[in-house]
Amino acid sequence: xxxxxxxxxxxxxxxxxxxxxxxxxxxxxxxxxxxxxxxxxxxxxxxxxxxxxxxxxxxxxxxxxxxxxxxxxxxxxxxxxxxxxxxxxxxxxxxxxxxxxxxxxxxxxxxxxxxxxxxxxxxxxxxxxxxxxxxx
Amino acid sequence: xxxxxxxxxxxxxxxxxxxxxxxxxxxxxxxxxxxxxxxxxxxxxxxxxxxxxxxxxxxxxxxxxxxxxxxxxxxxxxxxxxxxxxxxxxxxxxxxxxxxxxxxxxxxxxxxxxxxxxxxxxxxxxxxxxxxxxxxxxxxxxxxxxxxxxxxxxxxxxxxxxxxxxxxxxxxxxxxxxxxxxxxxxxxxxxxxxxxxxxxxxxxxxxxxxxxxxxxxxxxxxxxxxxxxxxxxxxxxxxxxxxxxxxxxxxxxxxxxxxxxxxxxxxxxxxxxxxxxxxxxxxxxxxxxxxxxxxxxxxxxxxxxxxxxxxxxxxxxxxxxxxxxxxxxxxxxxxxxxxxxxxxxxxxxxxxxxxxxxxxxxxxxxxxxxxxxxxxxxxxxxxxxxxxxxxxxxxxxxxxxx
Numbered sequence: 025x026x027x028x029x030x031x032x033x034x035x036x037x038x039x040x041x042x043x044x045x046x047x048x049x050x051x052x053x054x055x056x057x058x059x060x061x062x063x064x065x066x067x068x069x070x071x072x073x074x075x076x077x078x079x080x081x082x083x084x085x086x087x088x089x090x091x092x093x094x095x096x097x098x099x100x101x102x103x104x105x106x107x108x109x110x111x112x113x114x115x116x117x118x119x120x121x122x123x124x125x126x127x128x129x130x131x132x133x134x135x136x137x138x139x140x141x142x143x144x145x146x147x148x149x150x151x152x153x154x155x156x157x158x159x160x
Numbered sequence: 161x162x163x164x165x166x167x168x169x170x171x172x173x174x175x176x177x178x179x180x181x182x183x184x185x186x187x188x189x190x191x192x193x194x195x196x197x198x199x200x201x202x203x204x205x206x207x208x209x210x211x212x213x214x215x216x217x218x219x220x221x222x223x224x225x226x227x228x229x230x231x232x233x234x235x236x237x238x239x240x241x242x243x244x245x246x247x248x249x250x251x252x253x254x255x256x257x258x259x260x261x262x263x264x265x266x267x268x269x270x271x272x273x274x275x276x277x278x279x280x281x282x283x284x285x286x287x288x289x290x291x292x293x294x295x296x297x298x299x300x301x302x303x304x305x306x307x308x309x310x311x312x313x314x315x316x317x318x319x320x321x322x323x324x325x326x327x328x329x330x331x332x333x334x335x336x337x338x339x340x341x342x343x344x345x346x347x348x349x350x351x352x353x354x355x356x357x358x359x360x361x362x363x364x365x366x367x368x369x370x371x372x373x374x375x376x377x378x379x380x381x382x383x384x385x386x387x388x389x390x391x392x393x394x395x396x397x398x399x400x401x402x403x404x405x406x407x408x409x410x411x412x413x414x415x416x417x418x419x420x421x422x423x424x425x426x427x428x429x430x431x432x433x434x435x436x437x438x439x440x441x442x443x444x445x446x447x448x449x450x451x452x453x454x455x456x457x458x459x460x461x462x463x464x465x466x467x468x469x470x471x472x473x474x475x476x477x478x479x480x481x482x483x484x485x486x487x488x489x490x491x492x493x494x495x496x497x498x499x500x501x502x503x504x505x506x507x508x509x510x511x512x513x514x515x516x517x518x519x520x521x522x523x524x525x526x527x528x529x530x531x532x533x534x535x536x537x538x539x540x541x542x543x544x545x546x547x548x549x550x551x552x553x554x555x556x557x558x559x560x561x562x
Contacts, residue, residue, distance in 0.1 A: 035192055050371075050399070050400065054213055055513065055534075055535040055538055055539055056538060059215050065538040065539070065541070066537075066538040067538055068440075084370075085371060085400065086400065087366075087398070087399055087400040088298060088396065088397055088398075088399075089207070089213075089298050089396075089397075089535075090207035090208070090296040090297055090298050090314055090315060090316050090317070091207050091208055091210070091213035091296075091316075091317070091514070092316065093208065093316025093317050093319075094213050094214045094215065094218035094221075094316070094318070095213060095215070097215075097217045097218060097221070097318075098214065098215030098216070098217040098218060100217075101215070101216070101217035102215070102217070113371070114192070115314070115371055115400050116189070116193075116313055116314050116315075116316065116333070117314055117316045119189065119192060120189065120315075120316035120317075120318050121316060121318075123185060123188055123189065123318070124185070124221065
């Protein structure tokens with residue numbers, strides 16, 4: 025299977041691997057995610073109805089409510105959160121949540137190379153993302 | 161990054177574990193964003209004060225801080241998840257209420273001002289031009305940066321806590337002159353006459369600009385405080401906007417050249433774009449819930465709604481969300497009596513975005529707020545309609561809106 029290596033900037037150190045859940049739309053952890061279940065609930069969002077649990081969550085940056093920092097922390101503590109986060113341009117509300125949740129996070133990654141269903145091994149400490157493309 | 165001796169002693173644990181933990185969060189953030197040093201701040205406004213937002217993870221985080229921490233700068237609190245004085249009567253869940261009270265007590269123990277409102281700039285925490293602050297609450301951040309010209313990044317709960325305990329934030333982002341210039345220009349070609357009109361502008365542009373800085377031209381009539389409150393809230397709901405400029409109106413934008421120093425994309429906001437914003441929230445039919453006061457209603461908004469409802473009765477459940485300070489003011493005027501006679505519920509300290517889901521099964525919501533129309537759909541799984549205040553009042557009285 026095709027493998028590609030992408031580079032990024034460390035936001036929160038650590039490693040994670042799992043299936044990618046990808047969107048090109050910004051997201052607010054407060055109001056767009058149910059913290060008890062990990063499901064995305066924002067009406068009209070392209071990931072509405074998808075679940076963050078066990079995924080490497082790939083999205084451009086966080087938007088909206090500053091309550092999002094604790095909401096990300098809570099969703100991770102509840103065991104229904106993503107295993108790692110990859111952004112194109114990290115916004116501070118998500119960054120703060122990832123710092124306190126000790127959730128591996130990278131940004132400055134070319135998100136166009138990653139699709140939902142690809143398998144991701146991310147090493148945030150070294151700033152490296154290995155993408156195994158899903159079978160076509 | 162450079163740290164003073166005092167900041168180093170915070171970081172190396174000489175001043176206790178909690179201060180050390182707070183300083184670590186701030187240094188981590190500063191290093192990510194390339195801050196050269198820490199800044200001393202004048203005030204904090206806390207997001208993450210509702211138990212709905214913190215959950216148990218955040219509740220425990222704040223409680224742990226309160227075992228040793230105390231605030232060394234003035235710090236106000238955002239909305240909580242219940243009306244603190246009236247939660248039983250309003251039907252809030254007792255388990256949720258007790259967790260909320262526990263969380264609020266932890267903040268109080270550290271020295272927070274118990275304002276419980278998303279509009280601290282109307283009452284209790286008013287920064288000055290150019291002052292460095294550490295604020296949460298996306299709408300309030302946008303307001304104080306843009307309308308007052310104070311300087312804050314978008315602080316989440318844990319950094320607001322760290323800032324209040326250490327009195328510091330890393331110097332990056334909107335604290336620096338070079339990051340406060342416009343990234344897009346928006347030529348407004350339609351007359352904006354109400355708070356809801358300004359919300360439609362904010363909602364439409366927030367989607368386009370993301371985390372950038374819009375510069376508005378063509379707004380001829382000087383907007384009211386309430387107009388700018390609605391604009392701030394909508395920009396920070398559909399986008400991550402923390403600062404906007406209106407040429408000739410907001411304090412950093414005396415001229416276009418003062419806020420735009422390079423080629424930026426130009427967008428037009430005319431009749432078509434205005435209509436498109438309303439199209440996003442276009443429910444029509446039976447209405448069971450009408451909400452005003454997002455962000456928390458000012459006394460002028462309450463007077464206006466009272467004048468429209470005088471002598472009438474509402475059919476749909478109708479809430480005006482505000483701070484307890486503004487409710488006290490309304491009680492000293494005729495507004496509160498008029499509204500209570502009309503059957504309106506004045507809800508203090510909270511709002512439907514930040515309180516727990518009510519068990520009454522509302523399905524169809526009308527509001528004059530872009531922010532409320534946006535969040536309530538996902539949070540409560542309802543349909544929403546963005547409408548002018550006069551139409552909201554009609555919907556409240558008749559239980560329908562076409």
